[in-house]
Amino acid sequence: MTEPAIDTEGLTKRFGGVKAVDGLDLTVESGEIFGFLGPNGAGKSTTINMLLDFVSPTAGTASMLGLDVSAERKQLHRRIGVVPENYGLYERLSGRRHVELAVEFKNTDDNPDELLERVGLSPDDAGRPAGEYSTGMSQRLALAVALVGSPELLILDEPTSGLDPNGARELRELIQAENERGAAVFFSSHILEQVEAVADRIGIIDDGRFVATDSIEQLREGLDGGARVTLQVGREPEAQLGDLPNVRDIEVTDGAVCGTCLEPDAKLTFIDRVRETTTVTDVRIEESSLEDMFASYTTDTENDEHTEAAVIGGAEA
Numbered sequence: 304m305t306e307p308a309i310d311t312e313g314l315t316k317r318f319g320g321v322k323a324v325d326g327l328d329l330t331v332e333s334g335e336i337f338g339f340l341g342p343n344g345a346g347k348s349t350t351i352n353m354l355l356d357f358v359s360p361t362a363g364t365a366s367m368l369g370l371d372v373s374a375e376r377k378q379l380h381r382r383i384g385v386v387p388e389n390y391g392l393y394e395r396l397s398g399r400r401h402v403e404l405a406v407e408f409k410n411t412d413d414n415p416d417e418l419l420e421r422v423g424l425s426p427d428d429a430g431r432p433a434g435e436y437s438t439g440m441s442q443r444l445a446l447a448v449a450l451v452g453s454p455e456l457l458i459l460d461e462p463t464s465g466l467d468p469n470g471a472r473e474l475r476e477l478i479q480a481e482n483e484r485g486a487a488v489f490f491s492s493h494i495l496e497q498v499e500a501v502a503d504r505i506g507i508i509d510d511g512r513f514v515a516t517d518s519i520e521q522l523r524e525g526l527d528g529g530a531r532v533t534l535q536v537g538r539e540p541e542a543q544l545g546d547l548p549n550v551r552d553i554e555v556t557d558g559a560v561c562g563t564c565l566e567p568d569a570k571l572t573f574i575d576r577v578r579e580t581t582t583v584t585d586v587r588i589e590e591s592s593l594e595d596m597f598a599s600y601t602t603d604t605e606n607d608e609h610t611e612a613a614v615i616g617g618a619e620a
């Protein structure tokens with residue numbers, strides 16, 4: 304049986320009185336792309352730092368590719384590629400030299416120029432000292448270093464933070480290509496779109512704990528967010544709307560009728576019922592956005608029950 308790419312049990316880190324990570328149970332399967340989402344201060348970097356053995360856990364265990372992250376660190380780090388939050392570049396060394404050193408360390412036969420080209424660094428840039436690089440260029444270089452040795456697992460901490468939209472798209476393509484090659488990818492972000500575009504599964508962490516783990520589609524479904532349907536009407540409808548199944552939060556305002564439809568069918572029933580007694584001149588449908596979803600999972604303390612109910616059946620997290 305293939306070992307999971309990442310497996311943690313009860314992983315916990317306290318900094319004095321602050322519980323940065325609180326009993327995290329996480330399994331990322333081999334070959335999976337897992338997006339690790341959470342607002343600032345949620346515990347993402349601390350988790351990654353424990354996985355990389357940069358920080359020791361207060362409690363719990365963590366293994367990657369079946370190896371203990373601390374006891375078997377050396378062996379493990381030859382098989383993974385990492386872009387940590389604070390990747391250190393050597394200011395005086397060229398980009399190319401950074402990659403060459405990684406090739407030597409991992410004892411592989413990668414061609415540094417090919418890797419640099421893959422991450423979008425031109426040969427000219429590759430020859431310049433890393434101290435002269437912009438944030439985005441530094442991030443690209445860190446990624447090239449991470450790709451050395453065709454790692455079985457890529458761990459990327461906020462990999463798009465310094466990239467422009469083009470760079471972010473290229474990174475997504477690269478993540479997909481690496482995944483197709485067979486690598487598992489674990490990457491943290493607080494930008495939902497980045498995660499949605501590539502992740503098979505996402506875990507949302509808040510206050511050091513998972514509040515949800517599943518595919519984006521399942522998370523969205525679990526939230527019951529529905530779609531807000533707004534109908535522009537000729538005059539106020541006389542129809543009874545309150546008894547419509549799966550339509551809630553109905554509002555009738557000057558010239559418009561709004562309702563939240565929880566199922567696709569409910570949109571049609573809602574529109575039909577309104578049209579029975581008035582003319583509908585326009586229809587606007589807003590699906591619940593990822594931002595709504597994220598906010599609901601991470602800040603909606605009043606809604607704890609609903610959030611818990613939405614937290615996920617099957618996924619192990």
Ligand SMILES: Nc1ncnc2c1ncn2[C@@H]1O[C@H](COP(=O)(O)OP(=O)(O)OP(=O)(O)O)[C@@H](O)[C@H]1O
Binds near residue numbers: 323349
């Ligand atoms: N070395 C440290 N000493 C004290 N507290 C720390 C330390 N590192 C992290 N923390 C605290 O742990 C919590 C989690 O921080 P962490 O950096 O893991 O969050 P994050 O999800 O990565 O946030 P961001 O998205 O802002 O990078 C925060 O409350 C932070 O202040």
